[in-house]
Amino acid sequence: MAKKRLLEAINKINFDGEKAFIPYIMAGDGGLNSLKTKLLYLQDLGATAIEVGIPFSDPVADGPTIQSAGERSLANGTTLRLIMKEIESFYEVVKVPLVLMTYYNPILSYGLKKFAVDCERIGISGLIVPDLPIEESDTLRMELASTDVALVPLVSLTSPAERIAKIIASGEGFIYAVTVNGITGVRDGFDEQLKQHFVSLKEKSPIPVLAGFGISTPEQVVNIGALADGVIVGSAIVDAFHQNDLSKIQALIQASKKKVLN
């Protein structure tokens, strides 16, 4: 089945001359009962989609901010099962596409087949599994085949051209382009080759290319956004929710709303 929901949401916003903006939040940080409120808040601010992080005991792809958020969430007793139940309880009122970001082991433990079925039932639009490179993704991909849940692949600055071609060919929803060699987190500088990297990715990819990892300020949203079809902001959003500093979140989303000439 062609994966449509996520792709169409991003295409629509790009068609309107805006960049896609996907905030990341850690489910269960601040209590699982705050999840719905946060999702609706971000939806009302105009998020294109929302990435919902599933906490894990061993988050190797995450930097200190998201690690800490995950630890707080785990300390609250959050599990993937509880998150799925919670989303099921309100999914009809959340219109913005939800993308789950989870490490592989929690979904292996949940059962891949059951996970695919449940994601489809509660309206999940995409999955990002940071420790599942294309070589290992066939099993999950097959379970998702009959759903509208896109398996969003990551490309890194280190991915050689022939890998990038393979990743793009299997890509669903959008291509998640990692903008730094490293883990999630806040950063100042960006690689100079970044621009060339995005030009080449956008040339090759039939689906939108979004930039993520290390994007934390409105200026970066504008600058990196200009290279890509949109941005994903994680640590800065997680931090702002944790500090209860909602103005930061508004500024970040606003930055993506500046009309751009394509």
Place this chain on the structure above:
Amino acid sequence: MVNLRDESRAGRYGRFGGQYVPETLMKALNELELAYNNAINDPTFKEEVDYYLKDYVGRETPLYYAERLTKELGGAKIYLKREDLNHTGAHKINNTIGQAVLAKRMGKKKIVAETGAGQHGVATATVCALFDMECVVFMGKEDIRRQELNIFRMELLGAKVVSVDQGSGTLKDAVNEALRYWVSNVEDTHYILGSALGPHPFPQIVRDFQRVIGVETRQQILEREGKLPDAVVACVGGGSNAIGMFHPFLEDEAVALFGVEAGGSGITTGLHAAAVASAKEGVLHGAFMYILQDDDGYIQEAHSISAGLDYPAIGPEHSYLHDIGRVKYTSVTDLEALEGVKLLSKKEGIIPALESAHAIHYAVRLAKEMSPEQILVICLSGRGDKDVQTVRDALGGEQ
């Protein structure tokens, strides 16, 4: 007969193994695999590794007939493979020498490593001094507390030791942090993983560099006894000394192989590091294998008196060897391991590492059930100097 070498896809041992890592690392893993395959086909690579193993590490290590221990137990004839006599006091250096020579070939001058007991950290810091490489070692804060002197050793050797406070502050968290560091510094840094774990090609590389243990043992016992041993016992943390010892014997079906995991306070207490006993499989640190985890797929803390066995999983090749029944995996508790330390110290004048003491205790049980014509080999993976404080605290003055 079962297929002992099911590597139908590179990096897979039956269902186990694989490369479950962030995309950023895939290029480095592929390059490492290529460089490694290239190296093992180059005779000068093996020559260089062998040179350092002989003149620097002190190989080959003796296969020592433990006569007093044998008489005391009245069962099988017991031999000890003396990996404790290696430079730095454990088998870990077999692997770090090999990987450092490989890193040198790859033109990488920076090394990152994790360590649990500190043995692998010391062995890594040692080869970095030897080859003039920059060295960063991640170590859990709990382990730093348990193995204080090893931090000083690593620093004396010129390494930077970074304390890991996240999670349980033990070996698994140190691996997470080392992987994160590698993701961020992948262009100029090689990761020397310390056990038969992690994404492909690490389990294979570590096993190949540790195989020297089993290759020597096989030859030594044939020279000495004119036949192969009836049983071989090794302790299993991630599984590097055990796979190195077992691998050359896999096709000798008459040789029974026993891997001993840390039973901690006892399997029924839940406070242990026996991943096979827990019978749950999953993905951690890049590989599919047996792992201690809860029903939600969260990795559980391992518990053992020995920091080197305090890892919540058993490497992918061991997971496979368990599945096909070629190796029998069992466990020994903290208290039993302490008995093993006392016994070998008193009977043979050898203070073993707490890790190795797990193998000793199980071998004692096994030897008693065997006949004097039979031969049992124990892999004495390391010496106990690093553990005397822990052992003294645990025994509380009693000897």
